[in-house]
Amino acid sequence: MSILRLAITQPTASPDPHRNGETTRRLVRTAAARGARLVLFPEGHLSGYAKEQVPDFADTDWTAVREQTQAVTELAAELGVWVLLGSAHPLTPPHRPHNSVYVISDTGQVLDRYDKRLCSATETRHHYTPGTQATVFEVGGYRFGIAVCVEINFLQVFTEYADLGVDCLLLPTYPVDAIFRTKAQALAAITTCWIAVCSPDQTRHLVPSQVFGPDGTCLAAATGDEEVVYADLDREDPRFHTALDLARPWRESARDGGFHREHLVQDPRSDDKTTL
DSSP states (O other), X not given: OOOEEEEEOOOOOOSOHHHHHHHHXXXXXXXXXXXOSEEEOOTTTTTXXXXXXXXXXXXOOHHHHHHHHHHHHHHHHHHTOEEEEEEEEOOSTTSOOEEEEEEEOXXXXXXXXXXXXXXXXXXXXXXXXXXXXXXXXXXXXXXXXXXXXXXXXXHHHHHHHHHTTOSEEEEEOOOSSTHHHHHHHHHHHHHTOEEEEEOOXXXXXXXXXXXXXXXXXXXXXXXXTTOOEEEEEOTTOGGXXXXXXXXXXXXXXXXXTHHHHTTOXXXXXXXXXXXX
């Protein structure tokens, strides 16, 4: 079974697409040199994230955003790595952009895009248009799904991906509280999926970029400025035998009712809820 190396970046957030593009390419080169197959960037990284770096997308230089994104796709093809790039995705005026993650393949193609579905109230009213669909793609025999930031508060997002057979959830974010880390760790253990949390450097005091295993253990976490952390996905790792080989198939069957259905019985002592 193949092992797949993830690189989780922690760049400084900036409102300048040119600066963000340069940072992206520098970190992709760093990750590729360390053998990473997939490189993840935070929420809103390329364009700048609304509320924090971008007060109003009406002032955004969309030409620069497109040019910098195109340069990243060309580098992905040159180095043969996948890049998951957080950015705003413009819609037809006057519609607000999506809060998106571009799925850029190792051939430099934008194969898909995840548009954040459960945007916050402020995001939805003032900055972004919500998306509507889950996104699943495969790299090296591993299935990946994407959720963004505040969506961590909605268990149905994560159980949906678990039911879609995802091995690893990519979770770019701009966290505002430290409890986010605890939620991500718990969801990794609950869904028996690897979860990769990707934060900007400004928020590492709350939630650093890090990766949790399918048993909920922290496999790697950033500690320094603009650090890139790495984690190897390995289904054969004996640490994850219980989570992957025992818990995951049983929980899948339990969620759809199949496992317990065959053990149900017809018994008047079960039907009568008032008897002792």
